[in-house]
């Protein structure tokens with residue numbers, strides 16, 4: 001006897017539940033349950049595990065193709081529009097499939113693997129099925145360990161900030177630093193943001209991590225301003241989309257500024273383009289409130305997201321940071337830099353500063369200066385450095401009183 005478990009989760013259930021109410025959500029679940037029952041044979045089993053998740057057990061089905069056939073019939077059936085609360089709604093499903101065999105000792109192991117495959121289907125773009133394999137299990141375990149480690153890392157203060165100098169391109173003067181987080185993992189060594197920020201975002205841990213970054217960066221800048229009071233030094237801190245959704249973000253920032261004694265005008269928040277389009281109106285309102293407090297806003301990784309020209313001019317931002325993928329296109333032959341030219345023109349029209357990141361060569365610097373980029377950062381000037389190296393850099397680059 002071959003068993004096949006399916007884990008089915010409805011992709012848009014939460015949206016429907018939130019927008020049309022719980023009674024409509026319950027009704028939708030009933031329709032879907034009925035549809036699933038009608039698709040299956042009398043010997044099969046379908047159960048709702050909770051929320052919008054269903055489990056199906058098929059016995060004696062022909063090969064993997066038979067299993068996929070059932071998944072496809074489910075997709076086709078769910079694709080048809082449904083009438084819920086007098087409205088037409090559409091729903092799709094993410095499906096995880098696991099083939100039962102003698103290696104499985106318990107039903108709960110089978111269910112776990114069906115779930116892992118289903119979450120893979122969901123993260124790979126929804127409305128699709130995935131068949132479980134052992135590599136998925138290892139990946140899921142690693143991810144789980146990392147998530148647990150990350151929770152502990154906050155409590156144990158395993159994070160540190162590196163600082164990369166930001167330079168005024170015309171004069172070569174140091175204007176401030178961008179704070180970039182690193183994680184001293186107790187067994188795996190130094191980890192870069194690309195290895196843990198995505199998981200921190202998925203699990204919501206990013207909010208606590210970013211609050212820590214903000215506090216540490218403001219504290220550090222306050223100290224550096226005492227060492228180099230004439231420098232007018234600024235600090236840039238990166239935020240995630242989830243930070244913007246926190247109703248108390250402004251309050252958190254203001255408290256940190258107060259506690260660290262930093263004047264708001266020395267703080268710039270970096271926000272990526274993709275965060276801005278999520279809910280344009282409320283983002284504009286939030287940014288306007290921050291700006292009214294003298295906090296600066298910069299659009300990070302500019303040019304890689306979906307900036308809509310129709311609202312760009314309405315965003316209360318102070319600068320755009322052109323992504324380093326465009327800066328790296330500036331080559332010896334002088335070709336391939338249309339995008340940095342367009343962004344220079346666009347920022348001038350919008351009345352915001354253009355900042356370049358990832359400057360690695362003198363030639364890139366020269367071209368960016370010619371195009372009117374005011375500020376820049378990159379390995380050409382300095383790599384991100386720990387506090388002691390950044391302090392030494394500051395000591396060498398603090399403008400003299402009599403300048």
Ligand code: C2E
Pocket residue numbers: 164179180181192193194197206209210213238239240270300301324357358359360377378379380384
């Ligand atoms: P980002 O804000 O766009 O930061 C620029 C990235 O480019 C940094 O990578 C920096 O080390 C790297 N970089 C700077 N100059 C050069 C260069 O000349 N050449 C090359 N190849 N790379 C250069 P990093 O530190 O790995 O950070 C990656 C991203 O992680 C950041 O991109 C930012 O989006 C995010 N991040 C960093 N710290 C935080 C944080 O505290 N909170 C949040 N939410 N995100 C953070």
Ligand code: MG
Pocket residue numbers: 178238270300
């Ligand atoms: Mg940044």
Ligand code: MG
Pocket residue numbers: 300301302321323324357
């Ligand atoms: Mg960037």
